[in-house]
Amino acid sequence: MGGITPFTATDYPGQLAAAIFVQGCPWRCGYCHNPHLQKRTRGSPITWNDVLSLLKRRIGLIDAVVFSGGEPSIDPCLASAMVQVKRLGYKIGMHSGGTHPERLKSVLPMLDWIGLDIKAVFASYATVTQVAGSGAAALSSLRAVLDSGISYECRTTAHPALLPEPELLKLANTLADMGVENYALQVFRKQGCNDPILNSSMVGNYPSATLLTQMNKLFPAFTLRRG
Numbered sequence: 001m002g003g004i005t006p007f008t009a010t011d012y013p014g015q016l017a018a019a020i021f022v023q024g025c026p027w028r029c030g031y032c033h034n035p036h037l038q039k040r041t042r043g044s045p046i047t048w049n050d051v052l053s054l055l056k057r058r059i060g061l062i063d064a065v066v067f068s069g070g071e072p073s074i075d076p077c078l079a080s081a082m083v084q085v086k087r088l089g090y091k092i093g094m095h096s097g098g099t100h101p102e103r104l105k106s107v108l109p110m111l112d113w114i115g116l117d118i119k120a121v122f123a124s125y126a127t128v129t130q131v132a133g134s135g136a137a138a139l140s141s142l143r144a145v146l147d148s149g150i151s152y153e154c155r156t157t158a159h160p161a162l163l164p165e166p167e168l169l170k171l172a173n174t175l176a177d178m179g180v181e182n183y184a185l186q187v188f189r190k191q192g193c194n195d196p197i198l199n200s201s202m203v204g205n206y207p208s209a210t211l212l213t214q215m216n217k218l219f220p221a222f223t224l225r226r227g
């Protein structure tokens with residue numbers, strides 16, 4: 001485990017939760033806010049038994065546990081960990097980029113909610129993740145989430161150097177055509193980002209009001225997050 005936040009009101013919509021941070025991610029997004037979790041290490045900052053002990057003490061104080069990262073679907077023990085947490089009576093949430101669609105599919109029946117990152121138009125994913133083939137994995141994961149019928153939010157981190165407005169609109173149209181109804185645009189934040197190019201090339205009026213109006217029309221539930 002990469003760590004745990006014992007209490008969060010912002011990681012699972014409408015629920016008080018604990019967030020568990022799983023180590024490891026195969027992708028290398030320049031805007032990653034948890035780059036220290038991209039590599040899996042032999043020693044864990046916190047053991048799984050310690051995580052479970054903490055969650056047992058929180059019963060009655062929080063509603064849900066969110067598996068975050070890094071990328072939780074990288075972990076072969078994810079399903080087993082979720083079973084143990086669910087037995088404690090918690091709702092299960094997950095933050096994922098969809099890097100491992102087959103593992104994601106295997107845990108979907110246990111999930112109560114998922115926040116799925118959509119990084120770019122699927123054919124251009126590597127411009128953000130720096131990994132060839134990542135778009136196919138993300139597309140497969142999105143299809144699985146939509147087919148599962150579970151509660152979800154698709155979210156995109158928006159930066160003009162990675163997603164110029166025409167690309168952003170193309171992505172939004174693709175998602176709307178696929179049946180995505182719940183979509184959030186998270187405007188890039190400099191805090192926690194180590195990429196000097198991204199940090200220096202953000203423009204204040206991005207995304208434009210015109211684009212946001214179009215987004216609002218495309219999705220029944222559209223959220224803009226800034227700052």
Ligand code: SF4
Pocket residue numbers: 025026027028029031032033034035038069070071097
């Ligand atoms: S997929 Fe998420 S965890 Fe992995 S590098 Fe990108 S932002 Fe970081």
